[in-house]
Amino acid sequence: MKPDTGRLDSYGLVSRGNDVRLQQDPVAQREYFDLILREYLSFCATSRSVGDLRDTFEGLGYRGTGPGQRRASAAAGRTSTQPAAASRSVSLGAGRGAADRGAAGARGAAPTAADPAGRETLVRRRQLDDIVMALRTLREAVLASPPCALAKSVLLLSIRVTVLLGHYESYLPSMLQLLDTVHPVLPLSDAELHEVVALYALHLVHFANNAAEAYAVMDKYNVRDDLPLRQIIAAMVDCDYVLWRRRYVGETDPGRRRMMAFGERNMTRQTLKRLGMAYFHMPVRDVERLTGWSWDDCVNVLGCGWRLEGDRVVMRERKTRPPAGGGAGGATAAAAAPAASGAANGPPADAAAGAALPATAPAVVPPAAPKPAVRAVSAPAAPPARAVSAPAAAHAARP
Template sequence: MRGRGGPRGQRGGRSGGRAPSGPWSRLKPVELDPLEALGLPSKGDNRLLDFKTQERYYTKIVERYMSFCSDAGERQELLRRFSSLQLSETPHTTPKPPPDTSSTPGNPSRPVPRHATSAPAVPAAASLPTSTDTQGLSEVLAALRKLREGIVASKRADDFAVQAYLFCIRLTVLVKHPESYHPAILHLLRRIQPRHPMTSVEAGEVTGYLVLDTACRRNDLAEAYALRARYRLRDPKIDAVLDALAHDNYVLYKRLRRSVDGHKAKLLEFGEGPMRQHTLKCFGRGYLGVELEFLEECADSTWMDLVTNDGVGWELDGSKVVIRKIKAR
């Protein structure tokens, strides 16, 4: 009979009314690094223009930085990891950097790197040499650039913006990366400070970095003195550094480098090369020969380093260095 089994198409159809199962996916979910999840605002990613997103991103940056420091363990290992990022010395005279393109509000209680560690130069974040023990720091520097771009693009000027910029400046000064700290200092002093003043201690710290960078790395003493007067900086040690540079006093310069904090000491390292070269030229003009120990003490370098790095072509005779020989008549 016709109505007994119902329509023919329903009889051998879906078993038990269950929906057909979908295909199995063999692809594992991608574990995306939270620091790489956001892109540069200058490349079209506008998520870092949101203030809350900036604050969460900054928290992730600080966590990654603290993890990098704790993974290193002892201080010497941390210094070695900083040192392994060095590619080459930054030129003492560099072109004017482009204006900064980043900014953020938030919790001023976030940690800021103030430890006086000795850390050599670091290349631009985009070209950092990554290895298993330095990748964490490379990621932090790249993320800080994104955060700064977000702060600038959102025109943010509050406690969080100051805090984020201070973190960036202090860290990149420690790793001697002027491409990061110089535009950050200028934006903090020229754009954020007029709208949201820093404390006198913070303003003096940042201004001091700018004056030392101008004098030691950019080798522009006149501009350094002008900046000191413009921002009314009162720091006896910075005054002494400028005086040592103006008088080519390498002995005083070395003494000051050992007495200032770790951040300022890193900036003073930029001026050591020219100061040492001037000292060696004075030896070449004024001495026929000198004791090796005295030369190494004055140049603050070993004989092998002087020959290899500074191009010294004098002759070593036992414990004496022959600078010039008197021609027999």
């Protein structure tokens, strides 16, 4: 009986050794790739709009976190954040920033089949899981053979799908295999190479926190003329949260934006840190505008310990000086004032009259310093007179 090959779970993983049919049949590989592509396009076609599709990928994405995000996730207790519709509106990037907050909540909260929205979420998540697993199965099958055009297409599709999900366990091996193994044999086009290198560089900066390697990869593959990419990396290295936030909000490529999302939590934390050093208090709407996060998310996700008083966020308390008069502080200041003025104008009158000195205190006269001995210096002796003969004297006196 011929097995059913019209489903995504028709083949097993080559790495587990339980199914090698796909590895040995190039025709089956092509058919399986076409099946995966049809399923992926069908999944995208069920979305109502491009924005809804982007929110779907962000909401169904994997909860992979970089080194700088694990501490924040642990501090937040891995609890779900509030949905964007229930949180305060954010004026800077209101649409996309709010969508990211809602996506974080969708990842944190487990959907249930009790409500229709939960059932739809579970169905779509299962579809994405099947597509990702099928891509892994096909990737393992084609990599066992020498590089070919099908292998390049499979790796590119795997990168483009799993990058939108933030599934670094899938897109990172595909990037490395494509750049190190396939590209030297079957060169990528300029657009494909630029796309893969840019995504890999953003992954290195925002997820692995390795800007030096990102610059090295860009120089190796001659991707130097991408000014927005270089500005994003420089802003991440310099903690320039204003430039980074501007680029993040204005990014139109969904893959790049998903890579930058790995570093959003760290950059938001840097923003809060610098605001706390520069201001004592600030309106809450300005905090949300500069960070791109709602106040509830700053408290629940990032663990911000500032105090909210009405519409104002109190970051630091001012240190007040003690009052000049009244109370114990005033008495101390009043007692210290005459002493200070007396020290400035000379001794007080009673001290000058000898009231503060003992009556029998003898006057102590310091001994005079000995004068240095003067050494007598004799005058220099006059030179001896020169004897002049009489004829010479007469000749000198002659007119």
